Amino acid sequence: MEYAASSFANLSKKALSKLKICDNKILRKCLGLIKSTPTHIIHHMAAELPGEYRFQLATAKEISKLIAYNLPLADSLINQPLTYSTSYTMIFTEFEPMFREIEKLPSSTTNSKIKVDIDFFKNITKSKKEANEEQIYQLFNKKLNDLKDRNIETIFTDGSVKEDSTKAAFYHNKSNTIRSFHTNKRMASMTAELIAFIKAIDFAITHQINRLAILTDSKSGVMALTNEDSNNYLTIEIRNKIQNSNLEIVEFPFIPNHSGIHQNNIVDNAAKNADRNGEFIHLGWTIDDACKEIERILTIKWQRHYSIISNDKGKKYYQMFPKISKHPWFKFLNNKIEANLIKQMNRTLTGHAFRNETLAKFNIIQSSNCETCQVDETPEHIIFKCTKFNTTRNLFTKIQEASSIQEFYKNNQKTFYYTIINFLKQIKAQI
């Protein structure tokens, strides 16, 4: 679907609708939905952006890379704007201020001074969950003493992200120095950590510290530094800075976030409050952060669009699910549930199912009524009302108490899916 999609952001309505038909058909099939289901519900349930937004995002991703890698086309987008409308020019104009702030990738040198250590619990426990407070504290002290014995100075770092601000701090306990920084961009928490690393390294270089350990609770931040083919300018900058400095060795030991480690608390607090008392720094976008931000903006647009369509179609579904979610509901099921039941649940949620009310609309059968109860046979009728299933329903008091799927969802958010799926399983009526 997204092959060559970076040239699809400005498709004609006709061409776009052809691709959307294909997109809808595939998603409908995967979710087990039927043809009459409104397409905005299909995309909501699949937790996928509709085609037009996905094409815009694919284009934006490509432009971000063009700029970061400084490819020839980047120059013509930025410095010699094309006068005709293409997918690239359209998306570049749409997000121009962001694209202009994407940082170019520096060339990277191999690094021989960095040593990472993410195995804090080595040979003790498998993870933080299995360790008790005392164990963590002891391991931490052991690590600290080991660094001291090897004549390595320690700096603690932390990052924090809140709404439109990315914050970072470091704490050098030997000199009792705390510094914090903030930007006005929404970046990933890993980026926040990388900012703290850079600032800590700058501090070490200025103060002629030759052997340094940066203690962090960000495994992803530490791991990012080992990637030699990184497309993140911050990790390249960190690696280059260390290599080209007088620093002999820089170790990055991962330390789990733990309230008993007071150095952790100090730097944690400093990072959280950096937007109030830290130094403002101007920082360009990494490719990933820029793409995530554009995806967020496009999702807000899709959310607006979804709400508007829902005024007209799929009102009941919207009452239950007014917000666009990142993942489909079935991603969070703990127990394994067979696909057929998930599909039945999907049809139940949309109200469009293989039952008389929908079948009559397609003229497959004449009457939309339930043969026993003589009212419209909808999934809701089957679950909450139909007398055919009274015996089973007697075993499900919560279902007995509710009269509609919306009401049931509202009052039983935690057990909602399991209860209905169990009920459907027992009554063996295909919905």
Ligand SMILES: [Zn+2]
């Ligand atoms: Zn009935």
